[in-house]
Amino acid sequence: MKTIYTSIQFLPRLATVLLLLLVTVHCQPVHSENRRGDTPAAEKDQEIMLALLLDTSNSMDGLIEQAKSQLWKVVNELAAAKCADGAKPSIKIALYEYGNDNLSPQEGYVRQVSGLTDDLDLISEKLFALTTNGGEEYCGKVIQTSLHQLVWSKSAADLKLIFIAGNEPFTQGPVSFRQSCTLAKEKGVVINTIFCGSFDEGTNTSWQSGATITGGTYISIEQNQKTVYIPSPYDEKIDALNDQLNDTYIYYGSSGKTKKAAQIAQDNNAESYGQSNKAERAISKSTHVYKNSTWDLVDATKDDSKAIEKAKTEELPDEMKSMSVEQRKSYIKEKSTERQQIQTEIQELSKKRQEYITTQAKQNGEAGMLDASMIQAIKKQATAKKLRWQ
Known part of the structure; x- marks a missing residue:
């Protein structure tokens, strides 16, 4: 009986070890060996x-x-x-x-x-x-x-x-x-x-x-x-959504206003090659790789729940300066929800756009x-x- 009881006690420990082993294989490379100069893959996103x-x-x-x-x-x-x-x-x-x-x-x-x-x-x-x-x-x-x-x-x-x-x-x-x-x-x-x-x-x-x-x-x-760009029937709608998306970026910090202006400037640079290229940029802005937590409060709050409290009043947009902390939190939450909806719509249009372009481009390698x-x-x-x- 003592042997059986000991084995039962051991089972939770075994389960813990197995769980840890499963966690460590997250996003591991194909080959187990490392190239010279590399350390074993860390437990983090690739x-x-x-x-x-x-x-x-x-x-x-x-x-x-x-x-x-x-x-x-x-x-x-x-x-x-x-x-x-x-x-x-x-x-x-x-x-x-x-x-x-x-x-x-x-x-x-x-x-x-x-x-x-x-x-x-x-x-x-x-x-x-x-x-x-x-x-x-x-x-x-x-x-x-x-x-x-x-x-x-x-x-x-x-x-x-x-x-x-x-x-x-x-x-x-x-x-x-x-x-x-x-x-x-x-x-x-x-x-x-x-x-x-x-x-x-x-x-x-x-x-x-x-x-x-x-x-x-x-x-x-x-x-x-x-x-060579292939215009699509979705470019104009994506362009309009891009304008709405920009309105969800709420600057803060000493360089926030400058970085917000830079966002618009890069929209214009993309558009200098036509609406189709601007649509490509808007699609990028609807993905996880477009992050601006150093100057945008919506992104910043995802990394730091206290970002709104830390933001200096004089470094916020005029419409937020008179708000209380709770009002600011509510405002940023509203903008975050709005952004997610716009990004989702851009992604849906992007799929249709890519299907259209692929069909049109078959004869143009x-x-x-x-x-x-x-x-x-x-x-x-x-x-x-x-x-x-x-």
């Missing part, structure tokens, strides 16, 4: 970390135009990714420019435009501010710099990608591309190379070799090809464009991290 390294020398105006006009389409594809358990990975994007004579020779004509961030308005703002000039294109140097400067995750479960685009030999500069790409491999970062020119020329100038070292994808594109090439590579490499698109 991340997709993407650094875009753009050649901004004189001949790259077309490349920069493609990047500006296709940013939100790439973001929307990233936002659609799911972990093995159905959770959604967080997204961080970094931006570098290289090969521009306006940049410092001491830094190898390389500049970090933005570190890894989930502030998508900031990435858009920085991208639209890029100009071309010069220069000296050192691929090995810009890759090395991004590996050293950016705070890359140490988790083997996270998808860490570099996309480098340019049109000069991959071998130029004081840093060997082989050395930089080997370092990337040690950090678990995949290098994808995008040569702006013919496939064979990129192969002959080592762009393909750079990608091969880390198991990345080599791509060639026509950088001067213009982005997207091969050879920056966004299509990036999306194809991302999805291919994401399978190793059990990320899926369904």
Whole structure:
């Protein structure tokens, strides 16, 4: 009897151990072994970390135009990714420019435009501010710099990608591309190379070799090809909903008013490529990757229940300054509900819009464009991290 009683006592402990084991497999990578330089996957949501390294020398105006006009389409594809358990990975994007004579020779004509961030308005703002000039294109140097400067995750479960685009030999500069790409491999970062020119020329100038070292994808594109948008019958409605969505963002803090203005400015930048591109941005704003808790009280209260109490009256919109704390809470709750409803409606329209565009685009292939090439590579490499698109 004593033996049976002891076994019964042990059962709750066994159940606890089994539960802990189940928790630790959340969003684990496909392979149990870790690459050198990685630590075991942490018990947290997966991340997709993407650094875009753009050649901004004189001949790259077309490349920069493609990047500006296709940013939100790439973001929307990233936002659609799911972990093995159905959770959604967080997204961080970094931006570098290289090969521009306006940049410092001491830094190898390389500049970090933005570190890894989930502030998508900031990435858009920085991208639209890029100009071309010069220069000296050192691929090995810009890759090395991004590996050293950016705070890359140490988790083997996270998808860490570099996309480098340019049109000069991959071998130029004081840093060997082989050395930089080997370092990337040690950090678990995949290098994808995008040569702006013919496939064979990129192969002959080592762009393909750079990608091969880390198991990345080599791509060639026509950088001067213009982005073609397919207007849909849903764009106008999405545009109207975007205006309503903006009204649910309630700024706070010392930079809140400026960041709110930046949101509108990036809407305008997207619209400069037409209503269809603005619709792509609005769709991004309806997803989990568009977060603004540093300046928007609706998002801030999701992270900190006391955000409203902490907000300074003088740093709030005029309509909130005379409100009591309880009135402010009620107002933010109302805006949060309104936002969820608008985002849901945009998502529903987005599905119909995509079905329409897919049907219309069957006779117009997207091969050879920056966004299509990036999306194809991302999805291919994401399978190793059990990320899926369904």
